[in-house]
Amino acid sequence: MPRLGERSPEITGAEIVAELVPPPQFEHASFESYRPDHDYPSQLGAVDKLHTFSALWSVQRPGGFFSRSRKVKAELPGIYLDGGFGVGKTHLLAALWHEAPGPKYFGTFIEYTALVGALGYQETITQLRSAKLICIDEFELDDPGDTMVMTRLLGELVSTGTRVAATSNTPPNSLGEGRFAAADFLREIQAMSSNFETVRIDGLDYRRRNASGQATSVEKEDLEHMVTVLQKRHSNFTEDNFGALMRHLGTVHPSKYVKMIRDVEIIALTDVFLLTDQTDALRLVAFIDRVYDAEIPIIASGLPLNEVFDAEMMSGGYRKKYQRSQSRMVALTTGELPPHAD
Structure with a gap:
């Protein structure tokens, strides 16, 4: 089973700089x-x-x-x-x-x-x-x-x-x-x-998106069935236990996340749980940003992804960062990725 937790890509300074271009949805923005x-x-x-x-x-x-x-x-x-x-x-x-x-x-x-x-x-x-x-x-x-x-x-x-x-x-x-x-x-x-x-x-959110929406969480058995279907379709997907992925993200510099998810079409996460360590939470924010830019849908079991940040985080100095990430998690798990981001 392909796992993000097994990917530890190397990346050069020139490669990082080469990635500094608009996300795919803005490739033709004018x-x-x-x-x-x-x-x-x-x-x-x-x-x-x-x-x-x-x-x-x-x-x-x-x-x-x-x-x-x-x-x-x-x-x-x-x-x-x-x-x-x-x-x-x-x-x-x-x-x-x-x-x-x-x-x-x-x-x-x-x-x-x-x-x-x-x-x-x-x-x-x-x-x-x-x-x-x-x-x-x-x-x-x-x-x-x-x-x-x-x-x-x-x-x-x-x-x-x-x-x-x-x-x-x-x-x-x-x-x-x-x-x-x-x-x-x-x-x-x-x-x-x-x-x-x-x-x-000035203006309103042109998507009129419900910012208070909820990330979709599926039963673990349903996720396993989805993964089986993806295997039969030969889709480029990964399946990771959420805790194992969080530990792995701690070993990979955030600049490498973009290469870590390259060519992935769908990400499956099992057993999502509440985060209580702010360092882990900020790593997840950086990871979700790269996934969102790449427009890779997520299917997940356990706690809805937008609920992974604890109350102390959501009332602290990084709350805006977490709020933005929550919105992106909702979009990634509900199939509501917009044709254009903000």
């Missing part, structure tokens, strides 16, 4: 394919702002981005998309990435911090230094250490001409739906805040 809600003019306004931001690449002079000889208005090197869940921030971020010349990189905050963890700070700078654009989706504001590392990293890259675009990590049902995210973002990246223009995007 400003033209974005469908603004005309009840919220800020959505169309955000498209106009990003058009202006991207247009500057076509008018740069040999003197560089900050050249005094430029005949166009100097724009800030950073742009921050501030809005609630489901208003299309990630779509617009990916559309901007597609407009930019290379080299360019697109990843979540967690992916960039994992890159630093895997390569070290100086090697990360070396790998990213030539970038024309760095896109950071779901900028995390709940870990001061990681935020300081990212602020320093972005400061060094911007000083050499790299431009930066970011979104916040506002989850479903978050108080204010991101209304205070901009102030939080600028405060936390204080050393870089003057380099960012904030673009507010």
Whole structure:
């Protein structure tokens, strides 16, 4: 039986960097394919702002981005998309990435911090230094250490001409739906805040998704039957005991999770249980992010996956991270993976 717990892939710095592209569902995202809600003019306004931001690449002079000889208005090197869940921030971020010349990189905050963890700070700078654009989706504001590392990293890259675009990590049902995210973002990246223009995007979750939904859990006997069917179909699936998988994730650097699930079509998990260790919980969040980006459905027995974080975690400093992961677990186990994420 194929198991994720038997996969310990090796991955080079170049391979990690090569994975910094938009998820498959945004492979063809463009400003033209974005469908603004005309009840919220800020959505169309955000498209106009990003058009202006991207247009500057076509008018740069040999003197560089900050050249005094430029005949166009100097724009800030950073742009921050501030809005609630489901208003299309990630779509617009990916559309901007597609407009930019290379080299360019697109990843979540967690992916960039994992890159630093895997390569070290100086090697990360070396790998990213030539970038024309760095896109950071779901900028995390709940870990001061990681935020300081990212602020320093972005400061060094911007000083050499790299431009930066970011979104916040506002989850479903978050108080204010991101209304205070901009102030939080600028405060936390204080050393870089003057380099960012904030673009507010109002609106409703266009999927009208029920954020309070429940992850699907099946009886263990039913899961075993499903696995038998998958075997007969020769599907590329894996089956792991949840506890064994959690132990294995502790032995694999999060930067390798993307390679760990490569070519997997379905993930089966047995005997899901409540997590009480925050380190384990954060590893699971990072793993679920990669599974969600790869759009791999999960079938699971035991505790519904969105209930694995204990009450102390859900009331602590990482609750936004856990809330986002819960929403993704619901989508992964119910077959409600959206055609486009936030």
